[in-house]
Amino acid sequence: xxKVLLHMDHLKLYYPVRKGVxxxxxxxxxxxxxxxDIYEGEVFGIVGESGCGKSTLGKVICKxxxxxxxxxxxxxxxxxxxxxxxxxxxxxxxxxxxxxxxxSLNPRMSIRDIIAEPLHIxxxxxxxxxxxxxxxxxxxxxxxxxxxxxxxxxxxxxGQRQRIGIARALAVEPKLIIADEPVSAxxxxxxxxxxxxxxxxKKDLALTYLFISHDLSVVxxxxxxxxxxxxxxxxxxxxxxxxxxxxxxxYTKALLSAxxxxxxxxxxxxxxxxxxxxxxxxxxxxxxxxxxxxxxMERCKNETPKRTMLSDTHVVYCHLYD
Amino acid sequence: xxxxxEKNILEIKNLCTYFFTxxxxxxxVDGVDITLKEGSTLGIVGESGSGKSVTALSIMxxxxxxxxxxxxGKIILDGDDISHITPEQQRKLRGNQIAMIFQEPMTSxxxxxxxxxxxxxxxxxxxxxxxxxxxxxxxxxxKKTDIPRAERIMDxxxxxxxxGQRQRVMIAMGxxxxPKILIADEPTTALDVxxxxxxxxLMNHLKKTIGxxxxxxxxxxxxxxxxxxxxxxxxxxRVVEAGDxxxxxxxxxxxYTKGLLASxxxxxxxxERLDCxxxxxxxxxxxxxxxxxxxxxxxxxxxxxxxxxxxxxxxNGHKSKCWxxxxxxxxxxx
Numbered sequence: 001x002x003k004v005l006l007h008m009d010h011l012k013l014y015y016p017v018r019k020g021v022x023x024x025x026x027x028x029x030x031x032x033x034x035x036x037d038i039y040e041g042e043v044f045g046i047v048g049e050s051g052c053g054k055s056t057l058g059k060v061i062c063k064x065x066x067x068x069x070x071x072x073x074x075x076x077x078x079x080x081x082x083x084x085x086x087x088x089x090x091x092x093x094x095x096x097x098x099x100x101x102x103x104s105l106n107p108r109m110s111i112r113d114i115i116a117e118p119l120h121i122x123x124x125x126x127x128x129x130x131x132x133x134x135x136x137x138x139x140x141x142x143x144x145x146x147x148x149x150x151x152x153x154x155x156x157x158x159g160q161r162q163r164i165g166i167a168r169a170l171a172v173e174p175k176l177i178i179a180d181e182p183v184s185a186x187x188x189x190x191x192x193x194x195x196x197x198x199x200x201x202k203k204d205l206a207l208t209y210l211f212i213s214h215d216l217s218v219v220x221x222x223x224x225x226x227x228x229x230x231x232x233x234x235x236x237x238x239x240x241x242x243x244x245x246x247x248x249x250x251y252t253k254a255l256l257s258a259x260x261x262x263x264x265x266x267x268x269x270x271x272x273x274x275x276x277x278x279x280x281x282x283x284x285x286x287x288x289x290x291x292x293x294x295x296x297m298e299r300c301k302n303e304t305p306k307r308t309m310l311s312d313t314h315v316v317y318c319h320l321y322d
Numbered sequence: 323x324x325x326x327x328e329k330n331i332l333e334i335k336n337l338c339t340y341f342f343t344x345x346x347x348x349x350x351v352d353g354v355d356i357t358l359k360e361g362s363t364l365g366i367v368g369e370s371g372s373g374k375s376v377t378a379l380s381i382m383x384x385x386x387x388x389x390x391x392x393x394x395g396k397i398i399l400d401g402d403d404i405s406h407i408t409p410e411q412q413r414k415l416r417g418n419q420i421a422m423i424f425q426e427p428m429t430s431x432x433x434x435x436x437x438x439x440x441x442x443x444x445x446x447x448x449x450x451x452x453x454x455x456x457x458x459x460x461x462x463x464x465k466k467t468d469i470p471r472a473e474r475i476m477d478x479x480x481x482x483x484x485x486g487q488r489q490r491v492m493i494a495m496g497x498x499x500x501p502k503i504l505i506a507d508e509p510t511t512a513l514d515v516x517x518x519x520x521x522x523x524l525m526n527h528l529k530k531t532i533g534x535x536x537x538x539x540x541x542x543x544x545x546x547x548x549x550x551x552x553x554x555x556x557x558x559x560r561v562v563e564a565g566d567x568x569x570x571x572x573x574x575x576x577x578y579t580k581g582l583l584a585s586x587x588x589x590x591x592x593x594e595r596l597d598c599x600x601x602x603x604x605x606x607x608x609x610x611x612x613x614x615x616x617x618x619x620x621x622x623x624x625x626x627x628x629x630x631x632x633x634x635x636x637x638n639g640h641k642s643k644c645w646x647x648x649x650x651x652x653x654x655x656x
Binding site: 049188191195217218221261262275 | 485520522593
């Protein structure tokens with residue numbers, strides 16, 4: 001039986017927006033009713049276009065932004081209402097890797113200090129010698145050299161900085177890593193190096209990843225299960241084999257067909273979607289995708305589609321399969 | 323394209339663009355040769371720092387205001403060398419004979435000018451037409467880019483449009499004067515995949531109907547495969563391999579091209595590990611001697627670290643700068 005590491009129950013995050021001084025308060029529904037389980041040892045990928053709420057979901061899980069409603073459980077512990085102080089205990093098990101390796105490292109701190117900071121925060125080591133030993137072993141784990149410890153972020157290339165970010169996340173020996181677009185700022189040749197590193201670390205340290213990305217081929221490569229998000233909620237969740245080979249939701253189909261294939265002889269049967277993602281301030285009624293859906297029916301316009309189980313591992317939210 | 327002439331609309335020969343900074347000279351582009359056939363699309367691929375954007379800016383003559391300068395080489399546009407013309411003459415070319423589309427559609431449009439006026443500005447600057455005629459031309463070109471409600475968008479501001487619509491406006495602006503060449507510098511990189519697909523579809527359609535010769539600068543090999551006829555792969559300011567898109571993807575010759583193609587995860591392909599190119603792009607201030615790729619190359623020989631290779635030609639104009647194809651130096655030959 002697979003063990004549930006992270007459990008989300010009807011998670012919501014609404015940002016209040018007021019137009020004008022006396023205007024009515026409206027809500028941007030960045031995360032809208034997400035329920036999901038992440039199992040121990042798996043790599044769960046979240047894909048979607050910009051503005052679908054995938055990064056916000058990552059931040060809500062870490063409680064960098066407190067959720068508006070819903071529940072969050074780590075193992076069996078409900079941490080939804082935890083204070084910042086209480087969160088430290090949870091965050092020891094849950095660390096983040098960020099997209100932009102240029103913005104996520106403090107330029108005034110040496111690499112040693114950057115990697116040692118989580119050790120101080122979580123009081124895992126206080127003896128300077130012990131800290132040095134740990135920093136060195138972390139640097140080696142991510143494929144950097146010992147002498148790099150005394151340097152500053154500006155001396156490193158993008159790929160190396162991302163390795164430093166990974167070392168920092170690993171410092172507290174977490175179980176779950178939330179990686180928010182960890183390779184999208186990197187060049188192709190460097191991207192594959194970092195992906196291989198993430199894969200190796202996962203095996204060596206028995207990690208669980210929540211991998212957020214807009215790149216469908218990267219997600220297929222690294223993930224075991226994939227969830228496709230659209231306007232704040234999942235439209236399809238499945239193991240990668242069935243989701244990529246037999247996508248069910250029209251949005252997943254369109255998304256997959258839009259990926260440029262690096263083969264000039266490949267035949268393309270492309271589903272071109274019209275328009276762009278609607279505003280989360282005023283999402284369409286019924287199925288949120290119906291305004292762009294090529295298979296839109298009458299009931300899609302008013303009725304929110306229910307969860308349909310296609311198999312044990314494949315779930316879709318679409319009236320076509322109801 | 324009905325009349326397919328094999329005419330080179332743009333020829334770049336040994337282009338060298340250096341940046342003179344306080345801490346030394348940076349040779350961003352160092353001996354680039356590129357030919358663009360009329361009516362075709364050439365893709366320039368490379369990683370960041372490979373000099374692909376600087377090549378594009380050199381063609382456009384957009385280096386003033388930077389420390390960069392074209393120090394050597396020829397840029398021949400339709401028979402005329404435009405590498406050393408006055409800024410006055412350059413201004414006449416830009417937007418008229420050579421147009422450019424940039425990566426960030428938000429920052430390259432003027433936020434306080436209506437869309438219609440921005441496009442009309444190009445026409446009024448280069449052609450002797452009345453304002454009413456210019457407005458009509460603007461509307462026509464906007465309609466060609468399949469932008470929804472073209473009439474209304476003429477009187478809207480860039481912030482009212484989505485990213486994809488802004489990029490369509492940029493394309494319209496680039497094409498409105500019927501330029502001889504269009505340079506698109508990462509035009510879809512800032513866009514989502516579904517929007518990218520729309521824009522690529524549009525550019526492919528425009529290529530068929532208008533027949534513009536295009537240089538497409540990108541780092542995405544998938545995009546290259548979809549839209550380009552020919553490819554030039556750049557590394558450290560040089561073209562290391564060039565040729566027909568089918569040949570480059572089917573039979574890459576240069577170890578760098580091979581490495582790039584192997585390192586991208588492909589849909590529907592399940593591999594345990596990705597092949598990758600070890601190491602990083604060298605610091606432009608400390609370029610290795612010999613072949614610039616040698617320190618990262620698995621097949622490097624002694625000669626690679628000493629001397630820079632020249633182009634070795636294969637069938638159909640496919641060529642690669644690599645010692646491996648020189649039998650005398652210990653390579654496998656062609």
